[in-house]
Amino acid sequence: xxxILGIDPGSRITGYGxxxxxxxxxxxxxxxxxxxxxxxxxxxxxxxxxxxITTVIQKYAPTDTAIESVxxxxxxxxxxxxxxxxxxxxxxxxxNGLPVAEYATRLVKQTVSGYGxxxxxxxxxxxxxxxxxxxxxxxxxxxxxxxxICHAQSQYTKQLLQPHLALAL
Amino acid sequence: xxxILGIDPGSRITGYGxxxxxxxxxxxxxxxxxxxxxxxxxxxxxxxxxxxITTVIQKYAPTDTAIESVxxxxxxxxxxxxxxxxxxxxxxxxxNGLPVAEYATRLVKQTVSGYGxxxxxxxxxxxxxxxxxxxxxxxxxxxxxxxxICHAQSQYTKQLLQPHLALAL
Numbered sequence: 556x557x558x559i560l561g562i563d564p565g566s567r568i569t570g571y572g573x574x575x576x577x578x579x580x581x582x583x584x585x586x587x588x589x590x591x592x593x594x595x596x597x598x599x600x601x602x603x604x605x606x607x608i609t610t611v612i613q614k615y616a617p618t619d620t621a622i623e624s625v626x627x628x629x630x631x632x633x634x635x636x637x638x639x640x641x642x643x644x645x646x647x648x649x650x651n652g653l654p655v656a657e658y659a660t661r662l663v664k665q666t667v668s669g670y671g672x673x674x675x676x677x678x679x680x681x682x683x684x685x686x687x688x689x690x691x692x693x694x695x696x697x698x699x700x701x702x703x704i705c706h707a708q709s710q711y712t713k714q715l716l717q718p719h720l721a722l723a724l
Numbered sequence: 725x726x727x728i729l730g731i732d733p734g735s736r737i738t739g740y741g742x743x744x745x746x747x748x749x750x751x752x753x754x755x756x757x758x759x760x761x762x763x764x765x766x767x768x769x770x771x772x773x774x775x776x777i778t779t780v781i782q783k784y785a786p787t788d789t790a791i792e793s794v795x796x797x798x799x800x801x802x803x804x805x806x807x808x809x810x811x812x813x814x815x816x817x818x819x820n821g822l823p824v825a826e827y828a829t830r831l832v833k834q835t836v837s838g839y840g841x842x843x844x845x846x847x848x849x850x851x852x853x854x855x856x857x858x859x860x861x862x863x864x865x866x867x868x869x870x871x872x873i874c875h876a877q878s879q880y881t882k883q884l885l886q887p888h889l890a891l892a893l
Contacts (some may be wrong), residue, residue: 566891571828596826597793597813597824597826598816598817598823598824598826599816599818601811601814601815601818602814602815602818602819604815605815605818605819606818624766624817625804627771627800627801629800630800631796631798631799631800631802631803632796632803633800634800634801634803634804634807634808635794635803635804635806635807636807637804637807638803638804638805638806638807638808638810638811639808639810639814640806640807640811641811642770642807642808642809642810642811642812642813642814643811643812643815644769644809644811644813644817645766645767645770645771645808645812646771646773646812646815646816647815648774649767649768649770649771649774649840650771650774650815650819654734654767655767657765657766657767666810683785694800
C-alpha cells in the first residue's frame with residue numbers, strides 16, 4: 556500500500572493531493588492548495604511553498620510523490636515564475652528524501668478521464684468520481700490528485716509486467 | 725561584520741561566493757560552482773543544487789544571502805529551467821532561516837565595475853581585483869561574489885543614511 560503525494564505547482568497556486576492506493580483501488584486522504592502570492596517578495600513566496608509542502612509531508616508521511624512534467628509555458632516571464640515555484644516544491648520533496656516521479660500532462664489526463672486532452676473541469680469531475688470525494692476539490696487540488704492516481708496506476712502496471720519481463724529474460 | 729553568501733543560479737551551473745565584510749572592506753572566503761546537469765533527471769538536478777547550497781551554508785555559516793533578480797529570460801524553455809534552479813536555490817536559503825536580498829543585475833554590475841552594462845569578463849576581473857583573489861574565480865562564482873559585494877555596500881549605505889533619516893523625522 557502506497558501513500559502518494561501529488562503536487563501541481565503553479566505560478567500563483569500550488570495544489571497538493573494525497574491518496575492511499577494498492578494500484579487498483581485508490582482512497583482519498585486529503586488535498587488542498589498553497590497560495591504562493593500571499594508572500595511579499597519572491598523568497599517569502601517560495602518559503603511558503605517549501606514550508607507548506609514540508610508540513611504536508613510531516614502530517615501524511617507519503618511513500619511516493621508525483622508531479623506533472625512541464626515542457627511548454629506561455630511566455631518567458633510566466634515560465635520563470637512557474638519554474639521557481641516548481642523548483643521550491645521539488646526541493647521540499649527531495650529534502651525529505653522522497654522519490655519524485657514525473658508524468659506528462661497527457662498521460663495524467665488520459666489516466667483519469669480516458670482522454671489525453673481533457674480540460675480542467677473534466678479532470679476535476681473524474682477525480683471526484685474516482686476517489687468518491689464528497690464536495691469538490693479545487694481545480695489545482697484535483698490536478699494534484701490526478702497525478703497521484705496516475706502514479707499509482709503506472710506503478711501497478713509496471714509491477715504486473717515485472718514477472719513477464721523476468722520470464723522473457 | 726557580516727558573512728555574505730552570494731548565489732548566481734543558472735540553468736546549467738549555479739555559482740556561489742562567500743565574503744566577510746564590514747561594508748567598506750571585503751574579504752574573500754570561498755567560491756565555487758554547482759554543476760546541476762550532473763543529475764540524471766530534474767528532481768535529482770534540483771536535489772544537487774539544494775543539498776550543495778545547504779552544505780555551503782553549514783560550512784561557512786553566512787549571516788546574509790544575496791541573489792540577482794531576474795526579469796527577463798531568452799525564451800520560455802530556458803526561463804523554466806532557470807526558474808527551477810532559482811527556486812531550489814532560494815528554498816535552500818530560506819530553509820536555513822536566512823534572509824535573502826535581491827538586487828537588479830544593473831546595480832550589481834554598477835557596484836563592482838562602475839558600469840551597469842559591464843560584461844561577464846569585466847565583472848570577473850573587477851571581483852578578482854576588489855577581493856585580492858589569487859587565481860581566477862569562474863565566471864559564475866565571480867557573479868555570485870559580485871552580488872555578495874553589492875549586498876555589503878548596499879547595507880553599509882543604508883546604515884550610513886539611517887542617523888540622517890532619524891534626524892530628519
